[in-house]
Amino acid sequence: MSYKMPMGPYHPGLEEPYKLEMTCEGETISDAQLHIGFNFRGIENLAEGRNHVQVIALMERVCGICSFIHTLTLCQAMETLTGLTPPPRARYIRVIMAELERLHSHVLWAGIAAKLMGFKTMFMACFQYREQVMDMLEAISGNRVNYSMNRPGGVNRDIPDPEAILRMVNALEGEIARVLVPVFTSSVTARSRCAGIGVLTQEKAASCGVVGPNARASGIAQDLRRAAPYAAYEEMEFEVPVESAGDVRARLMVRALEMLQSCGILRQALTKLPAGEYHCNESKIVFKTGTAMSRVEAPRGEVFYSVTWKENSRTPSRVHVRTPTYVNMPAVRWMVQGARIADAPLIQASIDPCYSCTDR
């Protein structure tokens, strides 16, 4: 006999509101329905009443973790509409901030995943690494979240001492390589808790349009930093980790390896940081009539913006945002089918969901 079991919208394992309504037979989940929208904010609608400075501050608040990525994607679209081209130093600073944000997000996720695995020592270690990344972000931008770094045509703050940041990156990379990556890639605890559960096949991932590390853990190799480069990624050398198993362990492996790749990209960008201006010296920003699209590889996958502006208008006519969790989360339904109830929190956490992005 089947019965229904709700997880959420308010649940000790989920700090943000979201509901997974599972249909179970005994201890096994046979199907699930997802419910979101508990914090729907209507940000796209709010954007239509904001000028270009205000809309950057607004979109920065779509997500508290990848706030830099959202303003980067928005500003790239604005640059298409204004004809502004960021100088080389700005493009490199954007890469540095984006990779620090990826590290921050992946380390935070690793900590939460460790906690859900019952690996609380690792949770503590991950949050210590996270603090180191936050220190770097604060050293560059003055803020731990909502960095206010992007503007159309460049960035608001320079990195005057890249050597200091490089030393911090090297120290962090050593810790990640020594502790975090081996634990997640080869420990018996991680393997026994994660291998073979929450499987998302490549076919299903493609049908659901899953993006980012979740897609790469199911054998879909796309990474926009490589497939459609932006900022200065064309000048960076890096690997795109891909796994084929599609289970929680594969998602763990992809993110663990991506952390090391991020450190490598940071090292290149900080070493080769070009001299010169870090933003255009425009006295007034003038928008052309039209729609511009932009997308960026956020820590959780592709962020897409479509921005429409009319000439001489102070405010955009339309700002549309498609966040990565918005396409990743529906796939949880297929991941939990056939899984044990006890694995459901870890499976849903394995997609690294962002409820703030989803309820934008």
Add this chain to the structure above:
Amino acid sequence: MNPVEIIAEQLKLNGCTTDASGASWFATENIGVREMATTLRSAGARFITITATELPTGQGFRLEYIWDLDGKLIGFAFLVTDNQVPSIYDITEAADWIEREVHEEYAIDFTGRAYEPLLLREDNRPGVYLHEVGK
């Protein structure tokens, strides 16, 4: 032929235009939404989103269907004047939440599918982004 040219040939469309973002846009006078979706899914394209825009009073809506094919953005813009457009959810699952969202924000019906509330609650009326609702 590059992937975009292959799509144009399969849909029997005379080429496309490229916008400032680098996206390829196809004219949609002679194709339907479902034909577009079927062709693109067969070609291995990934559905990204639908950008809905409310046009000035009485002119309906513009729905832009955006796809990724091998890292290239492909767009199809359809004008909707009667608040109805066929659903493509059965062709690509990725459209499920996007169609439900557009329905709730602009009260557009995607025909041939069932709805459950997504961002709104059950007693909320669809169309929360419509301009006349906001005034």
